[in-house]
Amino acid sequence: MVRRVLSLATGRIALAVLTVIAVLALFGPLLAPQNPLATGDHPLAAASGAHWLGTDYLGRDVLSRLLDGSRVSVLGSLEVAFTALAIGAVPGILSVHLGRVFEWVTLRLADTLVALPFLLFAVAVIALLGNGLSQAMLVTGALVSPLFYRVARAATLAVARSPYVEAAIVSGASIGWVVRRHVWAKVLPPIAVALAQTVGVGFVIVSSLTFLGIGVQPPAPTWGGLLASDLGYLSHQPWAPLAPALLIMVTVWACNLLADAIRDVSGEAGRALVNTRKARANRRREADPAPAPAGGVR
């Protein structure tokens, strides 16, 4: 799967961007050239050699604050995505197999969760249950989980009616075995697509919450918090929101791009797409011996 995604240019771009973001999240606080909390003598300074992205209203180095704040955003969005995956995917698969009552209940539950405005709920939950981002992200993940439920259910429905699954059930295979052996492989690609999308959504939610100043104690830097503090000084520094805004947008864009790339290369159509691309590439460099098509063909 990874190799197939890498065979697309868009997949390579998306993975490269996301790798950079991951590195920022892991080592950002170490890479920061200055203390992100240290106030300086030159508030609202323009970009210079000492401060690559200028300083904010307290004279703090913007680049350091950006780097230091990346971890919160990345962790939060991953938490949203994986909570949603954990809550949504398994009932989605089982809803096809475990009988009508379970199916009806989970379907109604998914309808319920979809109807709730999750940003509003996240705001409410953080405010009421204490100022922690992780509780809010758990709740948001639960509210986003119907996406995974639907995706997993649709893919399972498609495979459950196929002859080989019926044959397996007729020959006495247990539901667990069928799910592990047959369903899982078909459900994984759409779930991977949904996961990539959800990480993008999670970024927007984390940034929105930190923008409102919810979930993080004030001096700690976050991408959304940087934007919020820039808002008050727009007349002095109209370009200041550019860096955090671009960072958020590029990350979300990379997530969407990755989702599209996975969708393009998964399934039968995707296999054909990758193979024709490979064939064309091989034909093009007929001169040098092309490497044998390594992955993708089964």
Add this chain to the structure above:
Amino acid sequence: MTTTEAPAPPDVRVPATTARTRHTLGRVLATLARSVAIFVPVFLVATFVTFALRSLSGLSPARIQLGEEATPEAVARVEAHWGLNRPFLVQYADWFGGVLHGQLGASWTNGADISTLIGLGLGVSLSVATFALLIGVVAGFALGTVAALRRTTWADRAITGFVTVISVMPAFVVGIVLVAVFAVGLHLFPSAGYVPAEQGFGPWLAHITLPAVALSFDVVADVARQLRGSLIGAYRENYVTGAVVRGLSPRRIFFGHVLRNGLGPALATLGLKFPALVGASVVTEWIFGLQGFGRFANDSAQAGDVPAVQGVLVVSIVLVVAFNLLVNLVLARVTPTAQRGV
């Protein structure tokens, strides 16, 4: 040109049409019934969860009114005044009965009626949200249709690129950019505040334009993408080939066949977008200094005013469900595929 019915032999058409009308009516009723059947459990579960939030939060009006250093007796007295010493289920039943009558209780912070407070904010928020939806639908339909009709040309590529860019811009980023450019930079629009429509249509429109545009980007992107995809899909169907072979004009094919069949996913997206719009209003109203529904939600949540937060959540659920009902009805009316019962 309007899409009038072709002059057909009436003796064949008439019974078919009446049957279709009856069928449509049944379909609309079935959609209504299904939506209500979904709505009731949604409402029960969601209100119960929102109500349980208070017990989980451990917040109390005593803390807000008396401060941290209140005596236990004073705390108990305040809690008894608010009826918090009763069993949980009794409180819930009491509150739920009030909700059914439109009474959301009194705010912990100032004792004001929450229904009134939310009603005040809703006017602002609904103005903005409606305007945003309007922009989203008009611009999204225009972009999606042009992209589908001119597919694989530069126009299609430009629109697809544009839509990709605006789809990754969160509402608050758009809001800040709009404020920086149009309010602070060019002084074309006021940067914050709200003027009710009674005090003049022009100022009202000027105040809600920027927030509405900020909210609408997401809707524009989703509607345009969905519409482009489904229109292109509809053009590949056999009935379009049949219509071409029968010699119908391209315009008639587009309005009579392609658009009606391709509209479904875009409309359904609109229904799904509404909760996100309500949620995003929390952020945009903060940026643009609007005292709306989202601002009220944020303020009361940060103040720990639990009844107000519960009220906000209940109202948002009702809004979302009502909007989805509307979308479903339109869907059942417009698209031929909806009768298959998706």
